[in-house]
Amino acid sequence: MASFSRIAIVGGGPGGLMLARLLLMRGMNAAVFERDTHADERPQGGSLDLHADTGQRAMRVAELETQFSAEARPEHQGDRLYDQHGTLLFDRDGEGDDRPEIDRTALRRILLDSLPPDLVRWDSRIESIKPLASGGHEVAGRGFVEQFDIVVGADGAWSNVRPLVSDAAPSYGGVTLVELGFDTQRHPAVDALTGSGKMFAVGDNRALIAQRNGLGHIRGYAGVRMPEDASRYLAQSSVEDVRAIMLEAFAAWSPELTHLIEVGDVIGIRPMYALPIGHHWPNQPRLTLLGDAAHLMSPFSGEGVNLALADAVDLAEALSSGEGWPAIERYEAIMVERSAPAAEGAAAGLNAAFSPAGVDSVLAHYLERVAVSGPENRQVS
Numbered sequence: 001m002a003s004f005s006r007i008a009i010v011g012g013g014p015g016g017l018m019l020a021r022l023l024l025m026r027g028m029n030a031a032v033f034e035r036d037t038h039a040d041e042r043p044q045g046g047s048l049d050l051h052a053d054t055g056q057r058a059m060r061v062a063e064l065e066t067q068f069s070a071e072a073r074p075e076h077q078g079d080r081l082y083d084q085h086g087t088l089l090f091d092r093d094g095e096g097d098d099r100p101e102i103d104r105t106a107l108r109r110i111l112l113d114s115l116p117p118d119l120v121r122w123d124s125r126i127e128s129i130k131p132l133a134s135g136g137h138e139v140a141g142r143g144f145v146e147q148f149d150i151v152v153g154a155d156g157a158w159s160n161v162r163p164l165v166s167d168a169a170p171s172y173g174g175v176t177l178v179e180l181g182f183d184t185q186r187h188p189a190v191d192a193l194t195g196s197g198k199m200f201a202v203g204d205n206r207a208l209i210a211q212r213n214g215l216g217h218i219r220g221y222a223g224v225r226m227p228e229d230a231s232r233y234l235a236q237s238s239v240e241d242v243r244a245i246m247l248e249a250f251a252a253w254s255p256e257l258t259h260l261i262e263v264g265d266v267i268g269i270r271p272m273y274a275l276p277i278g279h280h281w282p283n284q285p286r287l288t289l290l291g292d293a294a295h296l297m298s299p300f301s302g303e304g305v306n307l308a309l310a311d312a313v314d315l316a317e318a319l320s321s322g323e324g325w326p327a328i329e330r331y332e333a334i335m336v337e338r339s340a341p342a343a344e345g346a347a348a349g350l351n352a353a354f355s356p357a358g359v360d361s362v363l364a365h366y367l368e369r370v371a372v373s374g375p376e377n378r379q380v381s
C-alpha cells in the first residue's frame with residue numbers, strides 16, 4: 001500500500017480548496033499555494049449553478065451541504081431569451097429545477113471556512129516546480145522553497161503546472177466578453193429585463209447576458225466575435241473606450257438592451273480560451289491536474305466549476321486509496337471521460353450563440369430543455 005504524505009495543491013480556486021477539504025477529512029497533509037494575497041483581493045466573479053451529480057454531490061461529500069443551502073439561491077434559476085430588437089422569445093421561471101445558484105465569493109468562503117486558516121498559503125505564487133531524485137518535487141515561489149511527494153495543478157486556465165505534463169495550451173475561441181456589474185436598486189430597468197435568473201439577448205454574432213447574483217447584484221456580459229489582437233487591444237483600453245467600442249458593436253440593437261452597456265460598471269475583459277476537447281497527457285508520476293488546468297472550456301456549457309469540484313472528489317479518493325499512482329491514473333481517465341462531452345458542449349454552445357442566427361439555436365436549446373423538464377416553462381412568442 002503506497003501513501004502520499006505531503007501534497008502540494010497549486011491554486012486556491014473552487015477545485016483546489018475542495019481537494020484540500022476532502023484530504024483534510026481523510027487525515028492527509030496538504031498545503032494550498034494561492035497567488036492572491038488574501039481571500040478578498042479580487043472579485044471572484046458571478047453566480048455559479050451547482051449540478052446534482054457533480055457540484056452538489058461534492059458539497060455533500062465534503063459535509064458542506066448545510067452551508068451551501070444557506071447561501072444557495074434556488075429562486076434564481078429562470079431563463080429569458082430576447083432577440084436583438086428586444087422581443088422576448090422565451091421566459092421560464094425555472095421553478096422545480098435542481099441547479100441552485102451560488103455566488104462564487106460565497107462558495108470560496110464556505111470552502112475556506114472549512115479549512116484551518118494556515119492551510120492556504122496566500123501570496124504564494126508558484127514559479128517553479130522541479131523533480132527531485134527522491135521522486136517528489138520541489139515547489140518554489142518568491143521567498144520559499146518546499147518539497148512534496150505529489151503536486152496537484154489546480155491553478156486554472158494559465159496553469160504553471162500543466163506544461164510539466166502536457167504541451168497543450170489554451171487557444172482563443174474567437175469571442176470576447178466584457179463583464180459588467182449592476183446593482184438592482186440603481187438600475188431598475190436592468191432588474192426588470194433580467195427576470196428571475198438569467199437573460200440572454202442573442203443575434204448577429206453577438207450576445208448580451210445578465211444574471212442575478214446575491215445581495216441585489218446583477219452580473220452582465222457583452223460578447224462579440226473579434227480577432228485575438230482586437231481582444232488584447234480591448235483588454236488594454238480605458239473603461240470609456242471599452243464602453244464606446246461595445247456600444248458601436250451593438251449599434252443596431254434595441255436601446256432597451258444596449259442600456260446594459262451604457263450603465264454597467266466595466267469589471268473586466270474575458271476572452272474565451274479553451275484547451276483541446278478531451279485534453280489528456282501521458283501519465284506523469286507525482287504530478288496531476290484538476291479543474292480548468294486540465295480542461296479549460298468556455299462557460300457556455302455551465303460545467304466548469306462543477307467539473308472542478310467533481311475532479312476534487314475523485315482525486316481525493318484516489319490519493320487516499322492507498323493504491324499509489326495507479327489510482328491517480330484511473331482518476332485522470334475518469335476526469336477526461338467526464339470533461340470531454342462538457343467541453344464539446346461548451347464549444348458548440350459558444351459557436352451556436354455567436355453566429356448570424358444565434359438566437360434560433362439558443363431558442364432551440366431552451367425548447368429542448370422544456371421538453372425534458374416540464375410544463376411550467378413557456379415560450380412567449
Ligand SMILES: Cc1cc2nc3c(=O)[nH]c(=O)nc-3n(C[C@H](O)[C@H](O)[C@H](O)COP(=O)(O)OP(=O)(O)OC[C@H]3O[C@@H](n4cnc5c(N)ncnc54)[C@H](O)[C@@H]3O)c2cc1C
Pocket residue numbers: 010011012013014015016033034035036047048049124125126127154155156157158159160177270290291292293299302303304305306308
Ligand atoms: C466569464 C466566466 C463565467 C463563468 N461562468 C461559469 C458558470 O456559470 N458555471 C460554471 O460551472 N463555470 C463557469 N465558469 C468557469 C469556472 O469559473 C471555472 O471552471 C472554475 O472556476 C474552475 O475552477 P478551478 O478551481 O479549476 O480554477 P480557478 O477558479 O481558475 O482557480 C485557480 C486558482 O489558482 C490560482 N493560481 C493561478 N496560478 C497560480 C500560481 N502559479 N500559483 C498559485 N496560485 C495560482 C488563481 O489565483 C486561482 O485562485 C465561468 C468562467 C468565466 C471566465
